[in-house]
Amino acid sequence: MRKVLITFAILNTFIGAAYASWIYGGRQLSLFIDQFGTIKIAFGKVNSIAYQGGGTAGVLIVNDVIKLRLNEAAPNLSPSIGSTKDNQLALANGGKVFAFGPLACSHCLATAPHAGDDASLIRCHSALSWPTPFDLNVMNGESPSWRRHIYYQFHWKKSSGATLDMFWRYEQDFYTSTGWGPAFVIRQASANLVRLDIRP
Template identity: 55%
Template sequence: MRKSLITLAMVVGCVVAAAAIWIFGGRQLSLLVDRYWTVETASLPIHSIAYEGNGTGGILIVNKLSLSLNDVPKSMSLSVGSTKDNQFALASSGKVFAFGLLTSTAENTGDRLATVPPVGDQAFVVTRHSVLSWPTPFDLNFMTGQSPSWKRHIYYEIRWKKASGADLQMLWRYEQFFYPENGWASGFMTRQGATGLIRVEITK
């Protein structure tokens, strides 16, 4: 009997410890798993791409998806503009990727640039989310009375390969909240230092 009680206590202790790790360390554990495995939910061809901003920061609009270029790591050295041959282009870490010729003057005025993928380019925007969600029992919202019970990471990735062989990959990470009443909300919740544009790779 005593041995059974000790075994039961050990099992309960392990369960409590695992629950504590999941609650307090779930975000970091989710990020670790995300390095190797995420769930792809959509892969859509890019039909149009536009930029609104002054060259640094701003918003990149892919189809109808708005992705922030603000607060990116300084190491990316990210800028957006037009080249001398009238190409809408993005530059990062000394490398330049041209999306395509700027479209009509009406669309490219002031702080807005726009184009469409040239024939022969393979351009997609891919949406993925974490395999592992984590519980948030201590997240309270006294203003609305609605608090998420779970969270997970959601990723938006641009994969653009030009006919010339040049390749661009851009990856954004955000947090997505789950509400018992409404399910998973839109995936654009931010967290200081952990969300937004996290990777840009240009190869030729």
């Protein structure tokens, strides 16, 4: 009987330690696992893009619906969007420039893919969520019980071969009453635009 109690106590201690590690280290564990693969939940062709805001602190709007921020970028990124001398919407970063295409109008920063361009947006989420038992919501009284990462992968390849890849990471909360909430929860002091690559 004594051996059973000792075994039970050890097992409870192990389970408690594992759960505590999941609570406090779940975000980092989720990020680590995401390096090996995420779960795709949506894929769509890009039909139009527009830009609102300052050159480095605005929002990229995809298909008039999805808004992706540029101002919360990783420290090694400094993206800016504007128009070129030949009136094309373009993105610059690290001395490289990617021209999307001709402006849709003279007073707006908007364009659409040309024939032969391959432009898409993929939405994925983490394979592993983590519990959030200590999160408190004083506004409406309901706090999230789980959280996971949401990823947006923006890809645009011109017929010339020039390619732009952008990668955003957000956090998404799960509520017992309503399920998964909006996918644009921004963690304070955290970059959301985490990768940007212009080739060649």
